[in-house]
Amino acid sequence: MSFTxxxxxxxxxxxxxxxxxxxxxxxxxxxxxxxWWPYLLRLTQLINKWEPGAPRAVAEVPPNANE
Structure with missing residues (x-):
């Protein structure tokens, strides 16, 4: 992970x-x-499915202690 x-x-x-x-x-x-996966959506199963040309993924934001 880098700054950008x-x-x-x-x-x-x-x-x-x-x-x-x-x-x-x-x-x-x-x-x-x-x-780009925001912090709460950095789910391995979503990231592993991505490939060039793949349609956008729709996912629920998992519960978080900051909510």
């Missing part, structure tokens, strides 16, 4: 052995909007 969201590791097609971390908001790197 999940860690996004990227590579340059010309130099695939070189990796760098890009900011999550840099969706232009992957050519589409990237999902």
């Amino acid at each position: 969201g999940p860690a996004l590791v990227a590579t340059d097609n010309a130099h695939p052995g070189i990796e760098y971390e890009a900011e999550w908001g840099a969706s232009f790197l992957v050519g589409q909007a990237l999902p």
Whole structure:
């Protein structure tokens, strides 16, 4: 996790052995909007189902002590 969201590791097609971390908001790197899960919705089963082009997920916010 970085300050702007999940860690996004990227590579340059010309130099695939070189990796760098890009900011999550840099969706232009992957050519589409990237999902963002707010803290209470960081549910493993939702995150594991995501793939490029997947429809938006609808989920209930789990109970939290801050409610």
